[in-house]
Amino acid sequence: MNARVKAFAPHWGSRLAWVAALVYVVFAASTLQVSWERVQQGGPQAAKLLSRMWPPNMAPDKLDLISSGMLESLQIAVIASFVGVVLSLPLGLMAARNLAPSLLATAARVAIALCRSFHPVIVSILFVKAVGFGALAGVLALIVSSMGFVGKLFAEVLEELDEKQVEAVRATGAGFLAVLIMGVMPQVYARFIGLAAYQFDSNLRNSTMVGIVGGGGIGAALFTAYQRFDYDVVMTILVLTIALIMLSEALSMGLKRVFR
């Protein structure tokens, strides 16, 4: 009885990893002065801020300013998503190791990694310096991040292709492009649309951010309102932003249903 092998042998490696992670979290929190007292002090402060935010400022001139900013954000998101997603289609194809020659795939993967290495806000600082203040900088920054995200995930989708279906199309004598059109795209199209819809969602959220560094959109107005302590205006912007995001969520769900 006692001689039997243990059914669940202890895995010391994973235990050690968990302990190490826990120790480091505690250590990091202590060096950064993350403490419960400060969180408690923050409570009343937050309540005061919230009370100053209410009611939202609905003055017509403010609403005008906000709605033109929101519209610009929306436009930035739409343009950046469209261009970024269209560009990530060939980029993803080039990065898929089962379709592209390995040298090209490696090059495309490096390009994708570069696109992904910085947060859109940091990229838009670069573009603001390059092309000046305004929506163009925001659009370019979000195109870069869209290509990074959609390109990478699309390449991964392509690498999970069912080779049998592709083989059969190849066996008919079809050329490379025809194989892509009839053998590859039908398999991955729905998931590509899903990625694009998700990226649009994410671009919409980021397009409200790029304005903080001068990339156009509602971000500039939001930042100004914060600095002037116009918390009621901040509230209006936040509420409208949430409404916009929810709207796009519904839109992308509809899109996925259409392209299933």
Add this chain to the structure above:
Amino acid sequence: MTALLSLRQLRKEYQPGVPVLHPLDLDFGVTGGGGLTAVIGPSGTGKSTLLRCINRLVDPTAGQILFEGQDLAALRGAPLRHMRCRIGMVFQEYNLVERLTVIENILCGKLGVLPVWRPLLRKFAPADLDRAFELLHAVGLPEDYASRRCDALSGGQRQRVGIARALMQQPRLILADEPTSSLDPKTSVEIMELLQSVSNREQVPVIVNIHNVELARRFSQRIIGLSQGRVIFDGPSEALTDELLNAIYGGKDWQG
């Protein structure tokens, strides 16, 4: 009379020094007409490799594949694709593009000869569409199946679409790789009957890999017995004796 397809000293090694196919010499379609040739043999004996070498889905290590006077083994790029067009293929697991409709899958048979914009915009020539619908009917599927997606079909129906796709190529030769192995016995017979009838009607020889010896005997004029990458038997179905089957499959317990 020359053969439609001649394999000369065809050899395939996936790993150097481990031949899956020993140098083979085989001729197919000597009569120029239809009819089935069955390739039988144990699993892993190179039947699939043999078939895939013919249309170069697998590259042979050495040897010639003479098809209509040209050596397929020496072709690359566009000329290879051009020759592939004339060889239809039917697969064990149907290999339809699951998310395309039945008619789109059948029209895939035309891809080798169409400019790319036609499949891209789904603008197929009326004559091709007519032919696709004809084939849908010929393989025994009702017309309203045309717009169904293939992932909604049963196995037997999928294999019918697979056969229609191969016929759409207007092939001079059809390769069928275990076309019945994923099907139930009754559907298997139906699919073999279908292959036989289209072969005779369109005057296309069919080379079929098959596990089921009974089906091979019943539907083919000629049987090739393969064992460990060598041809053990090549002759008319009637000449395949139990002794020869033992030689091909080894032992005899399995015959019951």
